[in-house]
Structures are given as C-alpha cells and as structure tokens.
Amino acid sequence: MKLKLIRIISSLLITALLGSVGLSQTEITLARFLGDCEQAGTNIQEAVGEACIIQSIINNFSEQDNGITVNTLPTDWGNYYDQIKAMYAGGNAPEVHMIHKSRLPEFASIGVITDLTEDLAEIGVDVSDWTDSAIEAITYNDRIYAVPMDSHANLWHVNLDLLAQAGLVNDDGTPILPSSPEEMLEQAKLVREATGKDYLAADFSQFPIGVRLVLSLVWQQNGEVFTADKATVNTPEVRLAVETITNLFDAGYADPNLNYADSQQAFLDGEAAVLINGTWVVDFYDAQAKDPNVALTNYYVSDFPTLFDTPATWADSHMWAIPSNLKRDDPEKYQAALKLLAWINDNNLDWARTGHMSVRRSVLASEAYNNLPHRSEYANTTNIVRDVLPTVKYGAIQDVLNRELQAIWLTGKSIDDALTDAENAVQDLLR
Amino acid sequence: MQSQSTQSNRSSHFSSQSWRQNLWLKNRDSFEGYLFIAPFLFVYIIFLIYPFFKGIWISLHEWNLLAVAFNPDAKEFIGLQNYRDMLWGRGMTWGLDNLLGWRLLGLAMLAPIWWSVQRGALRSKAAIWLSLSIVLLFGVILGIHPGDDGRWYDRRFWSIVWNTLAFVLLTVPLVTSIGLGLAIALNRQSPIMALFRTIFFLSQVLSVTVVTLIWQMIFSPSQGIISNLLQVFGLEPITWITNERLAMPAIVIATVWWSMGFAMVVFLAGLQEIPTERYEAARLDGAGPWSLLRHITLPGIRRTTTLVVILQIILHFQVFGQSHLITRGGPNDSTQVLVRYIYQTAFRDSELGYASGLAVLLFVIMLIFSVIQLRLNREEGV
Incomplete structure (x- = not known):
C-alpha cells in the first residue's frame, strides 16, 4: 500500500518535472x-x-x-x-x-x-x-x-560647412584633408581664421581615443609601440606622432580637456571642423545632421588621412x-x-547600418550595403586598418598609454618623461 | 558548637553543590550566549574572517583570476614575493636628502608632542612610543629610495599610497569640522531646523554612482553649473577633472558633500547628550560662545568625535567610486587611489595575488591610523 503510494507520487513528480521541461524555454x-x-x-x-x-x-x-x-x-x-x-x-x-x-x-x-x-x-x-x-x-x-x-576603425568625421568657409573643400564636394603634419597645422590655422572654431576635436581625456590616434600616426611611420617582448614606446616615431597632436593643442586649434561626450557635443554643435571617432557613430551623426535643431548639417565621413608614409588607422x-x-x-x-x-x-547587414564595416563577403558585395549613407566616403578604410600585436595584456597596455599621453597634454609632463615611463611600464607588462 | 560544625559542614557541602550547579548554570549561560551570537558569528566568520585569511593566502601566490577559476592548479606559491614587488625596488639606497621637506615636517611633529607632555596632556610613555615611531618613519624609512640606476619594482605604488593618504587627510578633517559646524548650527528645536537637517542629510542617502554623476555635471567645463556661473562674470571655465592640481580637490569636494550628512547626524546625537544645565551654569559664570564651544561642547562630544573620525578614516581609505567614476584615476595618476589600483590589478590585469597583497597592505595602513587615533584620544581622556 505504502509502496504503491510512493510509486504514484514519484510518477506524478516525474511527469510534472518532464512536463515543465517540455513547456519551458531554454533560457540563455x-x-x-x-x-x-x-x-x-x-x-x-x-x-x-x-x-x-x-x-x-x-x-x-x-x-x-x-x-x-x-x-x-x-x-x-x-x-x-x-x-x-x-x-x-x-x-x-x-x-x-x-x-x-x-x-x-x-x-x-x-x-x-x-x-x-x-x-x-x-x-x-x-x-x-x-x-x-x-x-x-x-x-x-x-x-x-x-x-x-x-x-571598426577610427574615422575623420567632417563638418563640410566649416571646412568650406576655410576654402578646404574640393569642387566635387569632398574635403581637402592634410597629407603631412605641417599641412594639418596650416589647415587648422585656416579654419581658425575663417570660422574661429577648433580644427579638431576628440576624446583626449577619457577613453583611449587619443591613444588610437597616436598609434595610427606611429603605424603611418612604420613604427610600433611594442614587439613580441620589447616595448618600443620611447622612439622617434612615437615622439613625432605625439608632437603632431600637441602642436595642435599648443596653437589652440584643439582642446585636450574634452571627454567623449563633450567632444561629440562640440562637433554636433559646429564648434569643431573634424571629430576623430569610430565607425560606430556614422548613422547617429547622419541622423543628427538631418535634425534642424543640430548645428552640424553638412556631414561627411573620411578615411583617416595619411600624414606620413603608409596609410594606417586603428581598428578592432x-x-x-x-x-x-x-x-x-x-x-x-x-x-x-x-x-x-x-x-x-x-543579420550582419543591419549591424553594418551603424557605420561598422561588415565581415561577410556577401554583404560587402551587396548593393544594400554599398548604398548605406556615407559608405562610399570611407570605403578605403577597410584596406588601411591596423592594431597592436595580439597580447594578453592589451587592457593594461592601453591604460598605460592613455595615462601617459594624457599626462602630456593635460598636465604638461614632458614628452621624454612620459614616453620613458610608458616604455618601462609596458616592458614590465610584457615581461 | 556541634551544630555549628554541622552547619559549616553542610554549608560547605551545600556550597560545593551550588558551585557545581553554578558551573552548570554558567555553562548553560555561556552556551545560551553562544547560541545567541551564533548567527552573527556564522556570518562574521564566513564573510569576514575566512575571506580575510583567504586574501592573505592568495597574496602569497602568483594567482591569475581567469586561469585559476578555469583550473584550480594554475596558481603558484611564491612566498612574500608580491610584497617585495610592492614595497621594494632594485638598487635601493638611503639618502639624507630624500623627501627632505616632508621628513623635516614629520620630525617637526615631535615639538607639539613634547609640548603636550610638558602641559601634562600626554603621558610620557605614550610620547616616547610616538616619538620613536616618528623618528623611525621620517628619520629613517623615508630616506630609503632607489639609487641612480635603481627603481622601485612597482613605480606607481608609493605615489598611489600618497594619493590615498592625501585624500584621507583632506577629507576626514573637512567632513568632521563641517559636520560638527552644521550640527551645532542646526541643534535647535524648530521646524525650519528640522527641514535643514533633512536637506543636509539627503546627500548621504544617494549611492556613489548618483553622487559622481551629479558632480560630473557640476564640474563639466562645457555644461557645468560652475563654468556657467563663471561665464556670467566673463571668466574662463575651470577644467576641474582634467587639471592635475584640481582633480583631487574635485573628488574631495564631492566626497565632503556626500558624507558630511552622516557626521552631522552623529554629532547631533552627541550634542543632545550634553546636559543643558552645564551651558546655563557656564553662561552664569560669564562664558561667551567661544568658551562654551571650547570648554563645554567639544569635551562633551569627545567620544562622538573619535567615533566620527575613525569611521571616516576607515571609510575614506577605501575610496573608489569617486576616483573611478569622476576622474578615472587621472590625470597623470593624480587621483589614482589604492582600492582602484587593487581593482584594476585584480580584474583588468587578472593578477589576484598581487591585488590581495595590496589589499592586505591597505588593511595594515587603516589599522595603524585607527590605532593612533584611538590611542591619542584615550590619552587625552586621562
């Protein structure tokens, strides 16, 4: 009798369990x-x-x-x-x-x-x-x-109206971008004189966008900040890359104090002719430029210009x-x-609508992809993408570079000291 | 006589029995006592004692967060090497002129200590111990530094310890004095005062994320209240968060605003303990407001002050959110503090062993400061 009861109860329990499994969703x-x-x-x-x-x-x-x-x-x-x-x-x-x-x-x-x-x-x-x-x-x-x-890569997001006022737009409507550090300074001067605005804005004080900018300029000189087991931060290439940026700060053509949100706001408010940021904001800025309440109206996206020998831009x-x-x-x-x-x-095509570059050949070849807004303006970016060598210490190395670069442009730490400290710190991490 | 002896026999018999009974009762008492504290003890051991010793254990290993989680055998016992990497360097020397200004300042603290002994405010035994530790710290230990071709193994460690210390030294006196000032000003029975008390306490209720968001908005050079106000007067906006000299004051200001409410409430409780007769008596004797504060109020809330100061020391040595969320430790590491460094070492770099060592060191520092404060106060109490 007792045994029978147990059998009935257990069979009921098992059915209940199985039933609930059958009905329930797999939750991930x-x-x-x-x-x-x-x-x-x-x-x-x-x-x-x-x-x-x-x-x-x-x-x-x-x-x-x-x-x-x-x-x-x-x-x-x-x-x-x-x-x-x-x-x-x-x-x-x-x-x-x-x-x-x-x-x-x-x-x-x-x-x-x-x-x-x-x-x-x-x-x-x-x-x-x-x-x-x-x-x-x-x-x-x-x-x-x-x-x-x-x-995804760093791009130059351009306010064509500001560049046009400085005479930096071609007849075909494309922006005239610098091909050397000296030319960049000259163009920045033209923009300042014509519009009173900053030439360039970027997040130099928060996320490592400044690091990626400097890295791109190092790669354009065929340099590296580290090889498999050796830190090479304190090199002429890195120094020149950093000076290219600090020259803009020193002349007052860019503001190192802006963080990610502030730099983006400055660009949308028409306070800067160029914003350096990633592919992830192209559709957002495009939508903002169509909004009559936003100062930015003539929005253009460009490949990262080559200021030195080899085209390169940071990508991940x-x-x-x-x-x-x-x-x-x-x-x-x-x-x-x-x-x-x-x-x-x-759904890779829809993800690419953000502005990111697709990873699928079928999508890249599709008409829908190539007709996405601004897509043709930075079509060459996919050919110039670069990143540092694979390392398990990526996060820490990136933070070291961000810390020391910010020390240069925010606290006036000398480039020599900062690059020496960064090289030692990166070397310790590679050890 | 006989009856007496029987009585005494009986009484001794009785007392031995009562002794046993007492023992049983006592045991039962203590058993019940342990039963009562068992829930607390259980939680205390599981969540505080065990992790504390586990932390020390981890700090003796090379322990990668991800690797050990995946494979428990992936750790390696390395003894005290983490502590050596933290506290020491290569090519270390001792120099008379290293950090000379700070060391002279530290040694100058000997003067007030012995002045207090002269006035009888400090016992000479305590003064000797205090002086010895000051001489050892400022005279000897701070003279140690890396030689010409040497360097600290962890170049950032000592500056981060210093940043943390600076944060505590700025925050604790400010919170304590502002909290006390507010408490004295608002210690009156009226609806307006109750409203003010509530307003000043409100900030305390917020979480650190909310506090940091509010202050990020206030400090923002492009949209912040402060820069907007300055622009009204035609002044340049202040770049609080990205200025090396202003970043630490910025997070101190946010912290003081955040935690002064708690100090105020504790002081209010302390103030209400002081009998009003004392004030009346003092007033009859012709004491002015300053004398009342100096001779009645401050001595009356000495214990409260100790409590506030020690709680603040322990709390603010563990500063993390303000540094992590407002300044991200920058610029140039000027607001990098110990707990943020521990956090990054453990989670960004996966070096749990070294991070645990740092945490143990933070514990030691907090312990030293709390003991000093307790000792000083006990001395004053005597």
Whole structure:
C-alpha cells in the first residue's frame, strides 16, 4: 500500500518535472556593452544606432518560436571586461558574450572560451563567407574562438560647412584633408581664421581615443609601440606622432580637456571642423545632421588621412564568444547559444547600418550595403586598418598609454618623461 | 558548637553543590550566549574572517583570476614575493636628502608632542612610543629610495599610497569640522531646523554612482553649473577633472558633500547628550560662545568625535567610486587611489595575488591610523 503510494507520487513528480521541461524555454544569458535601448522591440529594420540595432536583433531571436529566451545583462561599457572576468571567476559566465579581437588572446589562451571550429558548419554558418581579416581576428593558435560581427576603425568625421568657409573643400564636394603634419597645422590655422572654431576635436581625456590616434600616426611611420617582448614606446616615431597632436593643442586649434561626450557635443554643435571617432557613430551623426535643431548639417565621413608614409588607422573587431564549460555541462544551452550566434551573423547587414564595416563577403558585395549613407566616403578604410600585436595584456597596455599621453597634454609632463615611463611600464607588462 | 560544625559542614557541602550547579548554570549561560551570537558569528566568520585569511593566502601566490577559476592548479606559491614587488625596488639606497621637506615636517611633529607632555596632556610613555615611531618613519624609512640606476619594482605604488593618504587627510578633517559646524548650527528645536537637517542629510542617502554623476555635471567645463556661473562674470571655465592640481580637490569636494550628512547626524546625537544645565551654569559664570564651544561642547562630544573620525578614516581609505567614476584615476595618476589600483590589478590585469597583497597592505595602513587615533584620544581622556 505504502509502496504503491510512493510509486504514484514519484510518477506524478516525474511527469510534472518532464512536463515543465517540455513547456519551458531554454533560457540563455547574454552579455554585451554598447549601451541600453529600452524600446528596441523586435523590428530590426527600423532600429537606429548601435544599442537599438543589436538589441532588436537579440529581441527578435528571443521572440521567435524557437524555444529559446535570451536574457540580456546590463550593457555599460566602462567596466565591461572586469564584469565578464569576475563572472568567469565566479563560475557564472553568461552563455553568450561580446568580445573584441584585441581581447581574444587573453580569454582564448587560458581556454575559457569555446573552440567553435568544428561546430560552425552544423548551425549553417559559412566560414568561407567571412573576410580574411575577420577570420584572422577570431583565430587563436589556428582555432576559431568566436563569431565576428564587424570591423571598426577610427574615422575623420567632417563638418563640410566649416571646412568650406576655410576654402578646404574640393569642387566635387569632398574635403581637402592634410597629407603631412605641417599641412594639418596650416589647415587648422585656416579654419581658425575663417570660422574661429577648433580644427579638431576628440576624446583626449577619457577613453583611449587619443591613444588610437597616436598609434595610427606611429603605424603611418612604420613604427610600433611594442614587439613580441620589447616595448618600443620611447622612439622617434612615437615622439613625432605625439608632437603632431600637441602642436595642435599648443596653437589652440584643439582642446585636450574634452571627454567623449563633450567632444561629440562640440562637433554636433559646429564648434569643431573634424571629430576623430569610430565607425560606430556614422548613422547617429547622419541622423543628427538631418535634425534642424543640430548645428552640424553638412556631414561627411573620411578615411583617416595619411600624414606620413603608409596609410594606417586603428581598428578592432566586435565578436561573440561562448564559455568553454557550456558545451560540456549543458549541451542544450550550447546549441541555443550557437543558434543565436548564427542569427546575429545572418543579420550582419543591419549591424553594418551603424557605420561598422561588415565581415561577410556577401554583404560587402551587396548593393544594400554599398548604398548605406556615407559608405562610399570611407570605403578605403577597410584596406588601411591596423592594431597592436595580439597580447594578453592589451587592457593594461592601453591604460598605460592613455595615462601617459594624457599626462602630456593635460598636465604638461614632458614628452621624454612620459614616453620613458610608458616604455618601462609596458616592458614590465610584457615581461 | 556541634551544630555549628554541622552547619559549616553542610554549608560547605551545600556550597560545593551550588558551585557545581553554578558551573552548570554558567555553562548553560555561556552556551545560551553562544547560541545567541551564533548567527552573527556564522556570518562574521564566513564573510569576514575566512575571506580575510583567504586574501592573505592568495597574496602569497602568483594567482591569475581567469586561469585559476578555469583550473584550480594554475596558481603558484611564491612566498612574500608580491610584497617585495610592492614595497621594494632594485638598487635601493638611503639618502639624507630624500623627501627632505616632508621628513623635516614629520620630525617637526615631535615639538607639539613634547609640548603636550610638558602641559601634562600626554603621558610620557605614550610620547616616547610616538616619538620613536616618528623618528623611525621620517628619520629613517623615508630616506630609503632607489639609487641612480635603481627603481622601485612597482613605480606607481608609493605615489598611489600618497594619493590615498592625501585624500584621507583632506577629507576626514573637512567632513568632521563641517559636520560638527552644521550640527551645532542646526541643534535647535524648530521646524525650519528640522527641514535643514533633512536637506543636509539627503546627500548621504544617494549611492556613489548618483553622487559622481551629479558632480560630473557640476564640474563639466562645457555644461557645468560652475563654468556657467563663471561665464556670467566673463571668466574662463575651470577644467576641474582634467587639471592635475584640481582633480583631487574635485573628488574631495564631492566626497565632503556626500558624507558630511552622516557626521552631522552623529554629532547631533552627541550634542543632545550634553546636559543643558552645564551651558546655563557656564553662561552664569560669564562664558561667551567661544568658551562654551571650547570648554563645554567639544569635551562633551569627545567620544562622538573619535567615533566620527575613525569611521571616516576607515571609510575614506577605501575610496573608489569617486576616483573611478569622476576622474578615472587621472590625470597623470593624480587621483589614482589604492582600492582602484587593487581593482584594476585584480580584474583588468587578472593578477589576484598581487591585488590581495595590496589589499592586505591597505588593511595594515587603516589599522595603524585607527590605532593612533584611538590611542591619542584615550590619552587625552586621562
């Protein structure tokens, strides 16, 4: 009697459990930066800006009848990698997370993210459609660790009206940009005299946009700030790159005190002729320029001009990774995570609407892609992209350079002292 | 006689029995006592004692955050090497003229100490210990520095310790004196005063993220209140956050605004403990407001002041949010503080061993300052 009761109860319990599993969705957690978009909805085509486009892609997937629900974690950029690493260390890493090309070695070298090489084909992702540089970006020790989403680079965002007043626009409507540091100073002088405005604005006091600017100018001289095991920060190339920037500050043609938001505001307010910022704001500035309440009206995007010998601009890449324990511990969630990555890859064209460069050959060749606003203006950027060598210390090295460069233009630390200190600090990190 | 002896026998028998009973009762008492504190003890051991010793344990290792999480065997025991890398350098020498100004200033502190002994305000035993530590610190230890071709292993460490110390030395006296001033001014029974008390306490309720957002807006050279005000008078906006000399004052101002409410409330509680008769008696004796403050109010809230100062010391040595969110430690490391350095070492650089060592050192520094403050106050109390 008792035994029978137990049997009945246990069978009831099992049915209940199975039933709930059958009904419930596979819930996967996703971590990304790029900021919040609360009213993203599921209509991908209507979304504007990085945050809303990516969130609508995610929402659309989550709402589909695929048995998978995606839970997006808070999306702040400031401490993103610290949070991801803390989650890994605490054993509760998100099932899917964004990562940069520059950070891949740090995660892949320890083996905390999944080797996806064998699993991409079975979810319908065609690796051969990715560009060579995209494949290079996701590869560590000949294995693929992520699904690439874009290539993004520093561009020159231009206010054509201000340049026109200074006589720096060609007959065909393209801006006349400098081809040497001296020419840049001359043009800055022309802009100042004609308009009273700053020639150049950028975030020189917060995020490492100034670092990326200096790096580009170093690469244009065929220099590097470090090789495999040697810091080469205190070199004539780096010094010349830094002086190219500080000459603008010294002459008053640019303001080093602006942070990211202030520099962007200065450009939109028509207070600066050129803004150095990434591909991620092209559609946003384009929309702002169409707004009659915004001072910026004639907006143009240009490849980073070549001031020295070799064309080069800083670039990185956004991509998506999966923690390596997921495949072993929870194959169901692993499959769900893979499907989400495939979905994001399918929507690469919409992601490129932000201004980012696509990683898929089929998208790059498509008419829709090439007809995106301003796209033709920076078409050559994809050929001149550069970054520092892969290193597990990327975050720390970038912070060292940012600290010392800011010390130069914000506190008057001598270039010699700053470059010496930076070289020692980077050498300690490479050790 | 006999009855007496029986009685005493009985009483001794009785007392031994009562002793046993007492012991049992006592044990039961202490057992119940332990039972009562068990929940606290449990939490205390799990969340404070265990992590504290685990932290010391980690600090003796080369311990990569990600690697050890992935593979627990990926750590390596290295003894005290993290502490050597933190505190020492190569090619170290001792020089009389290293940091001479600061050292002379420190040694000059000997004068008020012995003056206090003369006046009987400080016991000579305490003064000897204090003097010895001052001579050791300022006379000897601060003379150590890297020689011509030497350098500290961690070039930034000592300047970061100094930044943290400067932040505490600026913030604690300001918060304490402003909190006290506000408490004295608002220690009256009236609805207006109650309203002011609430207003001044309100900032305390905010989280550090909100506080830093507010002050970022206030300090912003392009849109901030301060620069807008200055522009009305035709003055150049001040670049608080990107100026090496103003960045630290900026985060100190934000912090004082944030935490003075708490000091005020604690002082208000202290002030209300002082019997009003004392003030009346003093007034009858012809004491003015300054004398009242000096001889009645301040001695009356000595314990409160100690509490406020020690809590502030412990709190502000752990400053993080203001530096991390307003100035990001810059410019040129001028607002980089210990906890932010610990945070970056642990999470950005994944070097958990070294970060734990830094945290242990922060603990030692806070302990030293709290003990000094407690000792000084106990001396004054005598």
